[in-house]
Amino acid sequence: MKFAYYPGCTLKSYATNLESSALAVVKKLGIRVEELPKWHCCGTVFSLADDDLVHQIAPLRVLINAQKTGADKLLVICSMCYNTLKQAELLFRREPDKLRTLNLFLDDEEDYVNNVQVYHLLQVLRDYVGLEKIYYSVKKPLNNIKIAPYYGCLLVRPEEVAIDDPENPTILEDLLTVLGAEVINDPLKVECCGSYQTVNNKDIIADRTYTIIQSARSRGAEAIALDCPLCDFNLDKRQKETEKKYTDFFPMPVYYYTQLLALSLGIPESECGFDKNYVDPVKLLKEYDLI
């Protein structure tokens, strides 16, 4: 199993804990990944305007760089990059005229010929590695720690790029169950985290974080497991603002699912990158005798 790997900006800056834990997991499970020798911004937000071809140049260039390595599968860990690149991949398959125009414009590169498929790490874990193999690879079961999975929007919307059921995804639940966690099903798991409102209006994020975390807590969750660096920023870092606004709010640790997966596979704590989490991630894990 060999994948070209596209990291994206965030995994190299704010979310190094997501990258280090994910790559450790990938290695442990025997998936061969090779970082693209050259990569640029994915385009960040997929442009929905029909005639806005300029903003498809960035994702197209990423796909061309993957094509140049000879790989037909491109692994993406960041859900923002996954969403943008997957939507672009499908756009170029669906609309050859647009791809032709862009290929003409990018005359410093070889033509893209629709031969790269974009995969999110969770898909690779489910469809290529298999939950059964992961189950048998667990060294340190998660001791029924009560975790509420949270998806946000990018993994499941729009439907054509969804890695699971858009209304009721269970891929994280299934994974965490295999790892030995007690999964708390929360109906707000596909709600919006507030996204980029976090730049100009922290107040909105405080509201979203309060609603989402209180809902999970009311169902017995002790922590959140998520996948998206932007959701992580909003649900984890913005708990500070949430605490200021809501006196009945108490912090709750937020983990990348890769951190919990890495821990349970027996990967050293240092590679899990817990020092990058904002709300103390260690205390709860110690209570459950996991570190």
Next chain:
Amino acid sequence: MKMDSPEINTTIKSELTPPVNFISVYIMGKEHKIPDGLTIMKAMEYAGYRFVRGAGCRAGFCGACATVYRMKNDYKLQTALACQTTAEDGMYLTQIPFMPANKSKYDMEHLDPASNPILHLYPEIARCVSCNLCTRSCPQDLEVMDYIQSALRGDIEEAARLSFDCIQCGLCTVRCMAEISHYHVGQLCRRIYGKYLSPTPQHLLNRLNEIETGKFDEAMEELTQAPVEELKKKYVARE
């Protein structure tokens, strides 16, 4: 023959000057015949243009003579340094005297390399759509888009490394559809790298310390007081 007669002029010219081929260039649309083999800059001067701006060291180092041209029957706009590029038959020429590019003000003493100061000072780098026209326009053959993308993700060291040979001609900025001032961004990255990120050389610190604590004061005093003859002797006998 008298020395200033037309005949002697013709004789001197025919004996001393090799035959000259003339080529056609189009300066701001107007055709001019210029001798073959001149640089773009010399060709324009031959045609009568005088450069107040858009010319500098004439040796390919200062980046003042950014030029945009196009070959007849080709749609591609090309970029170059006018002092380093030979004019060719059928060139459409003009000079770019100045680029009014955005330049942020900053205090080098108060920048935090960890918080991506580039993105704060030049937020427009987030508008990069990866079109790569900047790289294609660079007369230094730098990977301009790559250093902008490195700066965008906070990798200042890589941006400094990739932009090291920039001569600030501004052609990248002329071509950029996102209005990014690449060369100012690259300069800022190199400054931050130099001040905050590059490894501190221990031997230099040691030497500075030696100077400050007066290790060389006596020898220096001796030299400044020595007569010229002795200095000359010392100079000849130096290691």
